[in-house]
Amino acid sequence: MAYLYVDELDKVAHESGWQSDAWVRRLEQFDAALDGFLRGLPGDVGVIITADHGVVDVASHQQIMLDARPELLRDVIEIGGEPRFRSLYLRDGADPAAVAAAWEQAEAKRAWVATREEAIASGIFGPVDDAVAARLGDVIIAARKLVAYYRSDDSPSALAMIGQHGSLSEDERGVPLILAGALAGSGFVGAVAEVARTRIAGA
Structure with missing residues (x-):
């Protein structure tokens, strides 16, 4: 088995957004390279093509x-x-429910707000x-709309980022999830879908 991670699309998405001409050009280059790779494969070799996350574009005025x-x-x-997914850590003695309620009142149209306990109970983390729960913020702010929550002292590179993910x-x-080579037309996708359905049902 061999594993290959291609990061060009991710980099361009962060820098220029996935709706940019630069991202489309890089996608076309990747597609052409992949086509040549697949054509040269032995007949008994299967290929699985996937990604680790999706992406949305957030303009500077939406920060x-x-x-x-x-x-x-x-x-x-x-x-x-x-x-797009902030954790707020509170001072000792502060009430997470009260802080979450204040954020909910202010940001409910743009973000999903929950205390740590509510977020865990919802199953979003699995x-x-x-021992891990204590590392999560007391209050979680997850963007619903095409917005991003920054601090004014965040790095210029972070503030310049257009393509974002995490919410x-x-x-x-x-x-x-694309199958090619010997796996094309196999039942692998169905098996993956069944595992996903089982996990969702058990959440």
Whole structure:
């Protein structure tokens, strides 16, 4: 078995967005290279082509600066995660439910807000060991709309990023799965789908 990760599409998506001409050109280059690779394969070799995540484009005017909302950060001592999925870590004694309620009132149209316990109970992380749960933020902010939550002191490279992922939208969580070579037309996709259905049902 051999594994190959091609990162060009991901890089261009972050820099220019997946809807950009630059991303389309890189996709076409990858497609042409893949076609040549598949044509040269021995007949008994199968290929699985997939991705590790999806992506959405977030324009600069859709960036929301967290530190411009001091009333929502009163009990927050650290902000973790990434722009589309933030973890808020609270001071000792702060009430996560109250902080989450304030964020819900302010951002419900743009973000899904939950306390750590609510997020774990929803199953979005899958099974969570107690030792791992403590690392999660006291309050979770996950973007619903095409927005991203930044701090004004984030790095220029982070602020310049257009293509983003990490939240719960279908565009970010959905990944392609293509079979080629000896696996084309096999029952592999059906088997993967059945495993996914089983896990979702058990969540």
